Amino acid sequence: MSLPYRQLYIDGKWCDAASGKRHAVVNPATEEAFAEVAFGNASDCRRAIEAASKAMPAWMKLTAWDRAKILKKTAELIRERADKFARDMTMEQGKPVAEAKMEVLQSADTFEWFAEEAKRAYGQVIPNSVPGKRHLTIKHPVGVVGTIGPWNFPMSLQCRKIAPALAVGCTVVAKPASQTPLSVVNIFDCLVDAGLPAGVANLIIGPSSEIGDEIMTNDLVKKVSFTGSTEVGKHLMRQAAGQVKRLSLELGGHAPLIVFPDADPEVVAKAAVMGKFRNNGQVCISPSRFFVHADIHKKFTEVAVEEAKKLKLGNGLDDGTQIGPMFEKKAMENTLGLIADATGKGAKLLSGGKRSTQFPKGYFFEPTILGNLSADARVLTEEPFAPVMPILDFTKLDDVIAAANSTKYGLAAYVFTNDITVAFKMAEGLEAGMIGINDPVPVGVQCPFGGMKESGLGRELSHEGLEAYLETKHISFKLRD
Numbered sequence: 001m002s003l004p005y006r007q008l009y010i011d012g013k014w015c016d017a018a019s020g021k022r023h024a025v026v027n028p029a030t031e032e033a034f035a036e037v038a039f040g041n042a043s044d045c046r047r048a049i050e051a052a053s054k055a056m057p058a059w060m061k062l063t064a065w066d067r068a069k070i071l072k073k074t075a076e077l078i079r080e081r082a083d084k085f086a087r088d089m090t091m092e093q094g095k096p097v098a099e100a101k102m103e104v105l106q107s108a109d110t111f112e113w114f115a116e117e118a119k120r121a122y123g124q125v126i127p128n129s130v131p132g133k134r135h136l137t138i139k140h141p142v143g144v145v146g147t148i149g150p151w152n153f154p155m156s157l158q159c160r161k162i163a164p165a166l167a168v169g170c171t172v173v174a175k176p177a178s179q180t181p182l183s184v185v186n187i188f189d190c191l192v193d194a195g196l197p198a199g200v201a202n203l204i205i206g207p208s209s210e211i212g213d214e215i216m217t218n219d220l221v222k223k224v225s226f227t228g229s230t231e232v233g234k235h236l237m238r239q240a241a242g243q244v245k246r247l248s249l250e251l252g253g254h255a256p257l258i259v260f261p262d263a264d265p266e267v268v269a270k271a272a273v274m275g276k277f278r279n280n281g282q283v284c285i286s287p288s289r290f291f292v293h294a295d296i297h298k299k300f301t302e303v304a305v306e307e308a309k310k311l312k313l314g315n316g317l318d319d320g321t322q323i324g325p326m327f328e329k330k331a332m333e334n335t336l337g338l339i340a341d342a343t344g345k346g347a348k349l350l351s352g353g354k355r356s357t358q359f360p361k362g363y364f365f366e367p368t369i370l371g372n373l374s375a376d377a378r379v380l381t382e383e384p385f386a387p388v389m390p391i392l393d394f395t396k397l398d399d400v401i402a403a404a405n406s407t408k409y410g411l412a413a414y415v416f417t418n419d420i421t422v423a424f425k426m427a428e429g430l431e432a433g434m435i436g437i438n439d440p441v442p443v444g445v446q447c448p449f450g451g452m453k454e455s456g457l458g459r460e461l462s463h464e465g466l467e468a469y470l471e472t473k474h475i476s477f478k479l480r481d
């Protein structure tokens with residue numbers, strides 16, 4: 001029986017790849033292909049970029065109000081179709097369907113919020129220093145934008161790019177991760193049904209380096225917004241230098257979660273386990289180094305182990321599943337490697353540690369907790385992106401800040417304390433773009449999202465995430481005497 005098949009979307013038409021190639025989408029819970037997508041190449045991508053460039057003058061001339069009508073309709077359609085979109089996401093990515101639905105609804109909110117915020121892309125009137133001169137600034141859409149996204153949040157992370165870019169008058173060529181294209185196909189169905197004009201948004205699925213090279217070297221593309229690994233981000237930075245292409249980069253993370261002795265170890269351990277194992281730790285802001293004050297370390301660890309053992313693994317489509325499969329076999333093997341490295345250096349395995357034997361197929365991995373870690377364990381220095389919770393202890397605030405800041409990453413950090421002075425000292429001392437104080441999910445569409453150090457460049461969401469698609473033009477007038 002043939003599998004459901006979806007095409008590329010270029011210049012207002014759904015189309016096959018020029019080569020006729022197709023790519024299978026595999027369910028990580030069953031290891032079986034359940035759909036196919038067209039798999040384009042550089043020439044398909046070039047056609048998409050040219051269409052976006054041709055569509056830009058008319059799109060940018062519309063008022064923000066008119067563009068907003070289409071984007072708000074898109075949000076409405078995403079909400080109407082949320083149940084189906086959530087199931088598609090679970091099947092291609094693995095996460096439990098309730099989590100997938102939350103992501104779908106957040107994607108709708110992102111379209112709605114940016115549709116409104118683009119009405120506030122204000123310029124400035126600047127006081128003159130020379131008599132008879134007048135200065136003002138206006139905002140101008142940056143141009144054709146390439147959006148490249150990862151597989152872990154396949155819909156919401158593309159929406160953070162596509163929605164603000166379209167809202168301010170840019171046009172878009174979107175490239176999803178090859179293994180999770182359906183969530184982005186679903187966004188495009190809504191954009192099309194909402195009445196987006198031909199060429200304004202184009203969808204290209206294909207081999208990453210070939211599509212990436214075309215996007216990065218084609219002079220018609222003025223900006224690239226990328227979410228993915230730090231390694232690929234650095235590669236894109238080198239390529240962007242060729243044409244001084246604008247870049248937004250949302251890259252890897254290795255977030256510390258720090259618990260002070262005045263916090264309730266039981267309550268925090270429960271929250272920490274939920275935060276850690278959500279999406280199998282395959283989350284850029286996932287807490288991945290747990291620093292617990294020595295006074296409460298024992299209690300915190302006991303509760304964390306108990307909670308981790310209770311988590312229900314299963315197919316994300318099944319009722320009651322809390323943890324789905326990992327995304328792919330390679331990710332599971334990498335996790336085993338990190339655990340072997342840590343235990344080889346003296347770490348104690350407190351829970352999990354291996355592929356689950358409950359399932360005949362699928363990349364299911366037991367939620368894993370490690371204690372007694374050596375500072376050079378790879379799980380503490382490399383981004384793990386895995387269901388592994390390494391628990392360490394500390395006694396002094398300055399020491400824990402230094403340890404937390406010791407990686408090249410600076411995306412998120414979490415602090416649990418009821419002491420306002422400690423909270424401020426930590427918030428000011430930690431090198432991270434997002435800091436949750438007693439808050440395991442420091443994210444909202446109206447709040448800036450992004451990292452310091454090698455975790456990225458620029459911010460998404462919030463007004464900053466809109467500015468990322470705008471150039472500032474200074475207009476200077478010399479009046480007659």
Ligand code: NAP
Nearest residue numbers: 149150151176177178208212228229232250251252253284
């Ligand atoms: P990845 O391997 O860097 O891939 C991300 C995207 O880039 C995919 O669409 C991939 O395409 C594409 N890509 C790969 N090589 C490319 C190249 N040479 N040129 C152009 N595009 C290329 O990352 P991933 O494994 O999908 O995602 C996990 C990483 O993303 C983690 O490091 C995580 O921390 C990071 N992340 C960061 C954030 C954030 O907001 N800071 C959010 C989520 C994830 P293919 O799939 O076709 O290979």
